[in-house]
Amino acid sequence: xxxxxxxxxxxxxxxxxxxxxxxxxxxxxxxxxxxxxxxxxxxxxxxxxxxxxxxxxxxxxxxxxxxxxxxxxxxxxxxxxxxxxxxxxxxxxxxxxxxxxxxxxxxxxxxxxxxxxxxxxxxxxx
Amino acid sequence: xxxxxxxxxxxxxxxxxxxxxxxxxxxxxxxxxxxxxxxxxxxxxxxxxxxxxxxxxxxxxxxxxxxxxxxxxxxxxxxxxxxxxxxxxxxxxxxxxxxxxxxxxxxxxxxxxxxxxxxxxxxxxxxxxxxxxxxxxxxxxxxxxxxxxxxxxxxxxxxxxxxxxxxxxxxxxxxxxxxxxxxxxxxxxxxxxxxxxxxxxxxxxxxxxxxxxxxxxxxxxxxxxxxxxxxxxxxxxxxxxxxxxxxxxxxxxxxxxxxxxxxxxxxxxxxxxxxxxxxxxxxxxxxxxxxxxxxxxxxxxxxxxxxxxxxxxxxxxxxxxxxxxxxxxxxxxxxxxxxxxxxxxxxxxxxxxxxxxxxxxxxxxxxxxxxxxxxxxxxxxxxxxxxxxxxxxxxxxxxxxxxxxxxxxxxxxxxxxxxxxxxxxxxxxxxxxxxxxxxxxxxxxxxxxxxxxxxxxxxxxxxxxxxxxxxxxxxxxxxxxxxxxxxxxxxxxxxxxxxxxxxxxxxxxxxxxxxxxxxxxxxxxxxxxxxx
Numbered sequence: 001x002x003x004x005x006x007x008x009x010x011x012x013x014x015x016x017x018x019x020x021x022x023x024x025x026x027x028x029x030x031x032x033x034x035x036x037x038x039x040x041x042x043x044x045x046x047x048x049x050x051x052x053x054x055x056x057x058x059x060x061x062x063x064x065x066x067x068x069x070x071x072x073x074x075x076x077x078x079x080x081x082x083x084x085x086x087x088x089x090x091x092x093x094x095x096x097x098x099x100x101x102x103x104x105x106x107x108x109x110x111x112x113x114x115x116x117x118x119x120x121x122x123x124x125x126x
Numbered sequence: 127x128x129x130x131x132x133x134x135x136x137x138x139x140x141x142x143x144x145x146x147x148x149x150x151x152x153x154x155x156x157x158x159x160x161x162x163x164x165x166x167x168x169x170x171x172x173x174x175x176x177x178x179x180x181x182x183x184x185x186x187x188x189x190x191x192x193x194x195x196x197x198x199x200x201x202x203x204x205x206x207x208x209x210x211x212x213x214x215x216x217x218x219x220x221x222x223x224x225x226x227x228x229x230x231x232x233x234x235x236x237x238x239x240x241x242x243x244x245x246x247x248x249x250x251x252x253x254x255x256x257x258x259x260x261x262x263x264x265x266x267x268x269x270x271x272x273x274x275x276x277x278x279x280x281x282x283x284x285x286x287x288x289x290x291x292x293x294x295x296x297x298x299x300x301x302x303x304x305x306x307x308x309x310x311x312x313x314x315x316x317x318x319x320x321x322x323x324x325x326x327x328x329x330x331x332x333x334x335x336x337x338x339x340x341x342x343x344x345x346x347x348x349x350x351x352x353x354x355x356x357x358x359x360x361x362x363x364x365x366x367x368x369x370x371x372x373x374x375x376x377x378x379x380x381x382x383x384x385x386x387x388x389x390x391x392x393x394x395x396x397x398x399x400x401x402x403x404x405x406x407x408x409x410x411x412x413x414x415x416x417x418x419x420x421x422x423x424x425x426x427x428x429x430x431x432x433x434x435x436x437x438x439x440x441x442x443x444x445x446x447x448x449x450x451x452x453x454x455x456x457x458x459x460x461x462x463x464x465x466x467x468x469x470x471x472x473x474x475x476x477x478x479x480x481x482x483x484x485x486x487x488x489x490x491x492x493x494x495x496x497x498x499x500x501x502x503x504x505x506x507x508x509x510x511x512x513x514x515x516x517x518x519x520x521x522x523x524x525x526x527x528x529x530x531x532x533x534x535x536x537x538x539x540x541x542x543x544x545x546x547x548x549x550x551x552x553x554x555x556x557x558x559x560x561x562x563x564x565x566x567x568x569x570x571x572x573x574x575x576x577x578x579x580x581x582x583x584x585x586x587x588x589x590x591x592x593x594x595x596x597x598x599x600x601x602x603x604x605x606x607x608x609x610x611x612x613x614x615x616x617x618x619x620x621x622x623x624x625x626x627x628x629x630x631x632x633x634x635x636x637x638x639x640x641x642x643x644x645x646x647x648x649x650x651x652x653x654x655x656x657x658x
């Protein structure tokens with residue numbers, strides 16, 4: 001489980017990736033209040049991507065890119081850097097509609113309407 | 127009953143030396159190995175001058191080697207201080223100033239942190255560093271005079287001890303409202319009383335495979351470790367890589383065939399929210415336990431629907447009264463998310479008292495301040511008589527006795543059913559992802575940042591996984607320009623990540639009430655109304 005994109009996805013276009021990298025860095029700055037030194041900063045080793053940030057990132061990928069990540073199909077390496085996230089997003093085709101079959105955050109059984117989306121899930125000291 | 131915690135492991139090593147004690151990734155450590163390596167370390171510690179009652183700082187991530195180190199320190203009649211190696215040096219410096227360790231046991235991954243600590247120390251000196259690696263740790267500003275090669279050839283035989291059950295086993299640091307973390311002293315008997323009760327109540331045995339989820343500087347991990355060792359069970363440490371992705375964590379529970387899961391509630395909500403618990407999942411799992419915060423009832427219902435074969439127990443208790451002081455095993459699935467799950471009844475040897483402002487019992491059913499008495503009570507905060515006296519009071523029922531009660535700062539009431547219900551806090555302590563955080567500590571750190579005219583930090587209950595969201599409103603000086611990302615980055619130099627505000631609001635002036643104090647209720651409204 002180390003391939004940077006899902007095996008079924010087509011290789012993303014380099015220009016697409018560069019574009020998504022810029023939009024992702026803006027997303028990290030505006031929504032997660034994280035200013036990343038570079039697109040290759042290791043988000044996992046530095047601890048920048050913890051559970052709180054991860055949940056927000058999933059929501060933002062859905063609302064800004066129309067991408068719903070299939071959590072049961074991805075592996076951690078795809079979230080190691082902004083560039084690797086961008087490759088995953090670009091490879092998904094940036095479809096306007098979420099991919100079918102994905103469990104979107106907003107549609108899980110636990111949503112009882114009273115729950116704020118930001119308040120999704122988490123763990124002690126990721 | 128075992129009087130010293132290390133004897134749990136020793137007894138198992140004698141009876142079943144080849145049985146597996148600790149598992150992490152591909153590494154398996156047997157009881158015999160744990161016993162031998164901790165005996166060697168204890169001899170080494172004594173040789174380099176650690177004396178009874180000395181503190182030893184553990185700069186170790188959660189690994190089997192850390193468990194051996196904990197036992198080794200105890201066998202040398204010393205007190206271990208687990209350090210959060212992901213915290214910034216500025217905060218650890220405050221911890222070391224209180225704990226005054228004789229020696230630091232460190233893993234190679236702590237090299238950069240120790241460099242930072244040396245750079246910050248006024249005289250450039252730290253206690254000597256002993257590397258748990260086979261060679262010295264390559265620090266830029268320090269040398270580790272010792273490494274595990276220095277104790278590898280020590281005798282693995284047990285060594286005599288002088289400690290007794292009332293002696294401290296470890297110090298656990300929690301957030302302090304003024305910015306100085308508090309070192310809670312935990313004795314051998316504090317831990318063994320809970321462990322003995324829990325082993326009987328939950329029926330822990332050698333066939334148990336127990337989760338090790340919380341970090342070792344966190345109170346809850348004490349039960350994972352000593353509960354496992356007392357039962358001769360297996361401790362399965364959750365690797366950090368399995369932590370971020372809910373499906374990885376679920377796969378870990380499945381693959382490890384865990385029989386007991388114990389964590390803060392936010393983890394259970396995280397797994398449920400991302401739909402990582404299938405129907406009849408984790409077939410080996412017998413018990414799900416949580417502590418440290420309120421578990422949303424919706425999450426509990428979800429888990430109980432998915433895992434009809436498991437029992438679900440809410441544990442309650444602050445670090446100061448050791449792991450947990452009360453328990454409630456949920457007898458049946460709650461009917462709706464509005465049902466309130468009680469914190470239950472006291473564990474053996476403990477008492478929960480609901481008292482009024484004059485320390486008199488409230489009328490049955492009334493709300494009051496929750497105090498705890500009994501065998502779990504810590505002797506107090508290390509080197510801090512003032513804060514100890516403020517939180518640990520003479521027992522008002524028997525002022526002549528040596529009895530004490532601990533003021534939890536929680537509000538509670540006893541229901542008609544005789545169960546205790548948690549109602550909230552009396553101060554500005556919050557729980558975020560199970561971490562206990564004094565908002566005063568966060569505010570003190572934000573106030574120290576340059577460019578701010580004023581700031582206030584409030585907690586906002588989001589009803590979701592992190593428990594309370596930490597929100598910071600700030601007013602910049604006229605000449606200052608600062609984005610939240612910059613403030614966050616600067617703040618990360620003095621606070622651990624889990625204390626950093628997740629929501630920021632730039633404001634011209636903080637709302638004040640009639641007597642000029644910050645109107646925190648109004649601020650919470652502003653954050654609640656703003657975009658998420």
